[in-house]
Amino acid sequence: MRIGFGFDVHAFADQRALILGGVKIPYDRGLLGHSDADVLVHSIMDALLGAMALGDIGQHFPDTDPAYKDINSLLLLDKVIALLEKHAYRIGNIDCVISAQEPKLAPYIPKMKEILSKHLKISTGQISIKATTTERLGYEGRKEGITSQCVCLIESRK
């Protein structure tokens, strides 16, 4: 078994969609990024890359590469899963926590799990997604951005 940890932060900006776990969430602002800024998916990718000791998403998908401009992060996740399969690993489980003062994310979590489980090629029972405020403290509490953290376990198929 190998463990991985991913952490990502994106700032809110006007005129951007808020996409988390592949779900478009109604809100007056979205997250800023070179990609679609799906901070949840980014933390999952970094956890998986970390578990394989294969660097981080910035190394695999540089934010200077026009190919990734506004890209759907689920397409990047598919590439990380292809790497996982190439290296003969399978996912044990994934556990994530999103820190956001707003909006309320709980209603969207079942859909996020459904979408992500398909891309991760696991059952919905192998992925946990939680949301918390930071009780108005810090940048998330000031509604300046959202943080996502993720841990995963992977095991060798060999």
Ligand SMILES: Nc1ccn([C@@H]2O[C@H](COP(=O)(O)O)[C@@H](O)[C@H]2O)c(=O)n1
């Ligand atoms: N953006 C968020 C934040 C929290 N939730 C849900 O509310 C519960 C209470 O949050 P606290 O930070 O006050 O502990 C939390 O357990 C989540 O279920 C949410 O849906 N969206």
Ligand SMILES: C[C@@]1(CO)OP(=O)(O)OP(=O)(O)OC[C@H]1O
């Ligand atoms: C996802 C990538 C793709 O270019 O761009 P960003 O949306 O800026 O996201 P970040 O979390 O900064 O990770 C870097 C990049 O890999």
